Amino acid sequence: MVFHRNCLFRDCLSNFLSSLADYEAVSIDHGTTDKVDQFLRDPNDLILLDLNLPDSLAVEIVRAVKERQDNTKVIVLVPDEHDQLVECIAAGVHGCVLERSPLNDLQAAIQDVLAGQTYCSTDIVATMFAELARFASKTAEQPVESKGCRLTVREQEVLDLLSKRKSNKQIASELSVSLFTVKNHVHNLLEKLNVDNRVEAVEMARQQNRLSARSVSKTT
Structure with missing residues (x-):
């Protein structure tokens, strides 16, 4: 399942994955709330999730999947300008892939995550540490x-x-x-x-x- 704001991006990605022998991909428009609710209720092997969906939807989808306690895995697709990366990781996401990564990296991430491992694009690691430092600093400065x-x-x-x-x-x-x-x-x-x-x-x-x-x- 592919959740993304950009229709062309998610449809192309779904078509690419469906062309591979091992995958059957479905493109979901985040704006159609009935479809979102329906697909989140149904079991899925993997969800590819746009990190910058509006109204904190990415974080809540990760939380909803985790609360379901099934085998659904979630990989967030991370743009260069992004929010809520730390929140998604804390909520229990299984992988993080930069949107500008080559398709080979995405395939590797999918294989690792479905095998029970975690995956993170190397460029995201530095960003993640910077955001964690900023988050920790902000928390430390805030009065109890x-x-x-x-x-x-x-x-x-x-x-x-x-x-x-x-x-x-x-x-x-x-x-x-x-x-x-x-x-x-x-x-x-x-x-x-x-x-x-x-x-x-x-x-x-x-x-x-x-x-x-x-x-x-x-x-x-």
């Missing part, structure tokens, strides 16, 4: 009491909708994102607010004046 307290714009939107007692499915529909994206944002909210469930998250948000004025007025 303020860790994880800043919400992204999308997380704030999800929090406001939670305060209106919207379900994950309703939130996904209202924000035009996948169900997995919503689950990922809710997971991050619970961690950042240091609570155990959605009800506690909303209550904590009220106590900290984190809800938008419109959400407060509609729920009071």
